[in-house]
Amino acid sequence: MELERRHSPHQASERLPSLVEEHSDATGAFECNICYDLAREPVVTMCGHLYCWPCIYRWMQVQSHCRVCPLCKAGIDVEQVIPIYGRGADQTDPRSAAEKDILRDGPPAATLPRRPLGQRPAPIHRSSSFSMTGTVQPSLQFIPSIFGFNSGSGHGHAEPLTPEQQHQAFLSRLLLMLGSFVIMCLLLF
Amino acid sequence: MDLGRIQKELKEIERDTASGVSVDVMGNSLQRLRGFVKGPRDTPYEGGMFVIDIILEDQYPFVPPKMRFITKVWHPNISSANGAICLDVLKDQWSPALTLKTALLSLQSLLALPQPDDPQDAVVAKQYLSEHTKYAQQAKSWTENFANPALASTQEQKVGQLVDMGFDEANSRAALRAAGGDVQAAMERLLSE
Numbered sequence: 001m002e003l004e005r006r007h008s009p010h011q012a013s014e015r016l017p018s019l020v021e022e023h024s025d026a027t028g029a030f031e032c033n034i035c036y037d038l039a040r041e042p043v044v045t046m047c048g049h050l051y052c053w054p055c056i057y058r059w060m061q062v063q064s065h066c067r068v069c070p071l072c073k074a075g076i077d078v079e080q081v082i083p084i085y086g087r088g089a090d091q092t093d094p095r096s097a098a099e100k101d102i103l104r105d106g107p108p109a110a111t112l113p114r115r116p117l118g119q120r121p122a123p124i125h126r127s128s129s130f131s132m133t134g135t136v137q138p139s140l141q142f143i144p145s146i147f148g149f150n151s152g153s154g155h156g157h158a159e160p161l162t163p164e165q166q167h168q169a170f171l172s173r174l175l176l177m178l179g180s181f182v183i184m185c186l187l188l189f
Numbered sequence: 190m191d192l193g194r195i196q197k198e199l200k201e202i203e204r205d206t207a208s209g210v211s212v213d214v215m216g217n218s219l220q221r222l223r224g225f226v227k228g229p230r231d232t233p234y235e236g237g238m239f240v241i242d243i244i245l246e247d248q249y250p251f252v253p254p255k256m257r258f259i260t261k262v263w264h265p266n267i268s269s270a271n272g273a274i275c276l277d278v279l280k281d282q283w284s285p286a287l288t289l290k291t292a293l294l295s296l297q298s299l300l301a302l303p304q305p306d307d308p309q310d311a312v313v314a315k316q317y318l319s320e321h322t323k324y325a326q327q328a329k330s331w332t333e334n335f336a337n338p339a340l341a342s343t344q345e346q347k348v349g350q351l352v353d354m355g356f357d358e359a360n361s362r363a364a365l366r367a368a369g370g371d372v373q374a375a376m377e378r379l380l381s382e
């Protein structure tokens with residue numbers, strides 16, 4: 001959230017004139033591909049196409065046999081859309097949204113499920129092998145992690161790691177093991 | 190019905206004059222529209238203007254627009270009797286990302302590229318496959334006789350006049366046909382019914 005604020009003022013003032021001129025084009029990139037309005041409760045499919053959650057949900061209900069993206073016919077599913085949380089979103093009165101035509105004809109508000117929540121994958125540590133320079137950890141604490149036990153100190157979540165992350169973790173453990181072996185050798189002999 | 194989207198669609202079609210398709214609103218409801226498709230070049234339909242009856246159901250754009258040729262046309266995928274169209278995007282291949290404009294453009298390319306393997310009019314399809322020259326001649330003469338651009342627009346104007354007077358559209362059309370295109374005579378017919 002802070003990140004967005006940091007680099008916005010400059011660009012915004014530079015781009016303002018063109019933004020005003022090409023207002024329709026600029027907002028066009030964020031229009032729902034079904035109702036042609038600015039996407040409400042926006043979600044993006046795995047194929048990258050933007051819709052209102054009520055619109056794409058209704059389309060999924062209409063399709064009887066297989067559910068495909070209206071634009072590119074890629075497979076879509078209720079569980080496989082990513083919500084977009086923009087700044088200033090959710091400020092619209094839900095009642096005004098309910099008055100929209102598409103909702104009125106569509107599934108009644110009670111049957112429209114909540115928009116799926118965003119997923120929170122674990123942060124990926126870059127050059128993770130020796131990144132613990134700042135914090136001096138007692139050696140005893142990272143020995144378990146060498147052997148594949150997660151000490152749990154830096155991780156506040158329990159999401160499963162992706163294969164890539166697992167691979168990286170394995171490599172870093174291997175390097176750590178080698179490093180500590182060398183240090184041990186130096187100390188002992 | 191998503192009026193906002195339909196209005197945006199209509200505006201976009203209006204802006205694009207080069208595509209060879211257009212849409213008119215009939216009366217003050219957006220439920221019933223009139224589509225116009227220019228016959229594609231180098232085909233028996235060249236020079237013709239084909240009028241399409243468009244009905245938008247409440248579920249549009251989640252269901253396809255209902256389209257039918259009002260202009261009589263000789264084509265394997267269009268009924269020569271009632272103008273019914275056999276086209277996948279107007280049936281199971283419809284998607285809400287498609288529009289009235291893309292649907293009309295699909296009709297235009299259907300005119301250019303008939304699909305006799307999936308026919309709507311079996312007689313025309315058979316002729317298309319076995320006696321192609323004869324098919325082309327017949328299609329061309331139907332275009333000249335029924336798809337005259339001037340005729341199409343004046344015909345629609347006459348129907349519009351009668352509808353504005355409060356007559357039912359289908360009845361007006363039938364009365365006009367029976368009266369040989371004379372609005373006054375058609376009106377008298379409608380009043381005497």
Ligand SMILES: [Zn+2]
Nearest residue numbers: 032035052055
């Ligand atoms: Zn939408």
Ligand SMILES: [Zn+2]
Nearest residue numbers: 047049069072
């Ligand atoms: Zn897609």
